[in-house]
Amino acid sequence: MNELLCYTSDFDAAEQEINQLGGLVRLRLTSKAFVAALPLAELSTLVHCKIAPNGNIDDETERLVGIWKASNVPRAPTPSEGVVWNSPDYSTPGAQVLDLAEGEAAIEYEQSTGTPTSRYMTGRISAGIIIVDSNTPGELQFSDDEHATLRDEVLRSLHFLSHEEPRANIGFYPDFKEVAVSLPSESSSVSDPYENLERRWRDTALAELGFPAGRAGYQAYLQQLMSELGTEWGFVAFFTKFPVHWFAYAIWEKVVMHFNNDAWGPSAIHRVFAHEICHVFGAADEYGNCQCGSLHGHLQSPNNNCVSCFGSVSEQAPCLMDRNVLTICEHTRKQIGWCPPLIETETTTL
Template sequence: MKMKTLPIRNKDNRIGVRRGWFLPLAVLLLVWWGWTGTARAQTGTRETVFVLLARSDPALLAQVVQTVQERGGEVAHLFPHRGLVVRLPDGVRLDDLPGVALTSAGPVDLPLADLYGPEARRLAVAWNSLVAPAPAEPLETLSAEGGAPYNDALVPPDLPPDGGLAASGSGITPGYYQTSEFMAGSVAVGIILVESDGSIDPSTEDWTEDEKQQVFSEIVSALEWWASREPRANLSFVYDNHAFNPLPTGVEPITRPYYDQQYWIADAMQGLGYSSASYFTAVRDYNNALRNTYQTDWAFTIFVVDSSNDADNYFSNGYFAYAYLGGPFLVMTYGNNGYGPSNMDAVAAHEVGHIFYALDQYYSAARPCDQRSGYLYVENQNSQYGNCALNTASIMRGQITPYTLGAVDPYAAGQIGWRDSDGDNILDPLDVGLPVTIGQVSTDGSRAEVTGTASITPYPSAFPYHPSVTINRLTGVQYRLDGGSWQNAAAADGQFDGVEEAFQILLDPLAPGAYMLDVAAVDSAGNVSDTYAQTVVMQMDAADPELNTVLYLPAGESGLSAQAAAVEGVSYSPSRTIAAVRYRVDGGPWQLAQPKDGAFDSGYEPFTISLAGVPAGQHTLEAMAVDTTGYSELQPASEGVQAGGGSSYQVFLPLVVGGT
């Protein structure tokens, strides 16, 4: 079993996830925050606000996050344990909270942030880059992907054989290799810079503080770009940030071919405590640790290599930015060929698309129109390589303009899971089934108890060899009696937060009668069970615990003649099969009621009694059930009706309200 990892403050005063350390206080925040990732997108105008805490404090951050949720807001970016970017409804403020140093919807005055230390300034600079970005370097000529002749979307070499992904999971939640199946919900992002120490290769590059800050700011901007494209995805990001404390390696990465990443990535991961014969396994272990630590839906890692002193900002074999389809990581150089550091956000946004299975669309990638990818297995019909169905700007074509325009074509959007086939405002991968099973119904005196189970059925994956998974969580089970108002059931374990939950419904007191119980589940994406689970709750009369009958008489209705009037009712028994229902009017001869389903043959039988031919006036109607053994109900149901030609009929208990 892998040792669980939690955030720690390292000796060099940075926050990070390292193997084998625990910080129990952080769990209060991280577990709570993790379940909010798939909540249905909020409606109405929202304001994006930066919140800086006066100190790094997991418990304080947990309280702020909880308050954001309680006030109708959402977390967009979380920087443990010092700050966050939130989206708040109009008029909602957070500066009244204890421990909050400042909140701002616009640029932050950096001298003010400096009062709270270097970490506060770094977050403030990243925030300012979001709301007031500096002009990017102009690019006079830039071919697709900055002139790179290579396909920058690579296939991970460590995937198990076909079908192995299914074996890697546990039930219907994403498994070890499934850390970015579709772009929705909460995402943990590891940011890792490496620094050569000269032990193997001559050290030709050295990160400066300004460069490290720019990398961090550009990455946050790239992820905010994605979060802003599709509100229904409800994207949120939490950062495990090693940008300001680069990890050592013996090689100088930029002077080597890209595939020598096997050396410097292995060095970096070992520096975080993740050692493995395969550096891919080490990164996957790290990603899964991030996902477990921060209780997010997904996780991936971004590696950035310094290239400030390199003439072309390429690795020695011509690569400068690439990602593995479906993760576990992407790589960029600081200069990214002709893009330059100030356009790193555009490059990062493109590569993040690959992390969630979007394919390249620029010509030199040679991705044909009919190639499919992603959880929904969508074609690449905006590719420039071929006569495709669409030809429009898109982030997956590279270049700067699509990023500036905020352009994601519908085919790339479909590949990352952004499709709403039925128009219900829930993206397909989140549009799950919520079956409910009613287990046991028990009665005791004047109370009844119903137990059962609710579960999630994932939206089916169309991606070959990729099992169907869900990031949704159950958030409640509700019930109603006889079509009345919905009420909340109780979770058997105290909280609805899993993919399968036992529930309990306590009806106390419950008067004698037969009640139709509807039960439905709700989840974190806003789904409600398409089909309600139903059962009849029978509360027997103490005078006759074997057979009971109830008459349902409409009150206050008018315009029904005696010849057309009818009364409905139900006979029920927990242990006997009903064979007939008899009725009489004013003590007259017993007659047979009509079963609504065509036959009396069960323990629950709705029936109809015709009042055709009943004279106008007040009458007493009685009904009783008989079972297959000939046993008759001991005390017939008895109600009063008002009937008559052209008059109304209604319940009278005990007085008659006459009609005209």
């Protein structure tokens, strides 16, 4: 399969054309530009997919195309590459996340993916990326360079996940929203420390986008996005510099990340974000207090790469759910749906 950047004036027609030729949309940047995977012999027959824009393109399309091109350039390894998530001097992504704000019983995040929008990481997936910025100049406000960095990191993360299992035929359809808000004065607190900080800026941002507060609001946004884009699955991610209880966590259909990304730094957002997306689709952590053989994901697959399954860390298979690596092990694959009956070994890969 050949991957190419396509420009179009009719995304729906272009997507249908790509699918009919045996390809797929790998990454939808905007309604005017996308990345397609297609048999090389079929390139000359394309009608709705052009390799160059026909006339002027809008600023957001031009911006994301430029960032996508830059995100395909390999980068030198960072000092934290390959480091186990719970190593000294680092904080773990998504540690011990509980969400009690909706009147539910306490639920650990890795067991909280019984949502109809994220049962399997296969096929077309909407990604609602809400960047909650400050409307007041200062350390809580994103610079232009930081906005570009964040988009670069998000696209790198989605690129990795969409290519790690070709038989899953994954196509990501991100929707970037920038919302600048003022942090409201502190109101009455709730028992969940994550929700206590998150709701202050999150609910203000949701209101700016026209949605109600709380989980009902971001669920409504996600359902609207999935309906508009025609995707099978989806999730929402909030990125901010406002106060959060933990720098990265996931529960239900939601990821929350602080731009600074703790000691891992902004240049590792793509790895931490991919880790959190895997949680949304059912993957369990494989470090720290994980339980060997515990069942996870919609298919209830055992966590047999948990560190407690082995006599030493060296026996454990390298995996994104255990450490800062862009590798997904066999057991995590099963938890997120990369296994029969959802995909078959004889399936034609893209």
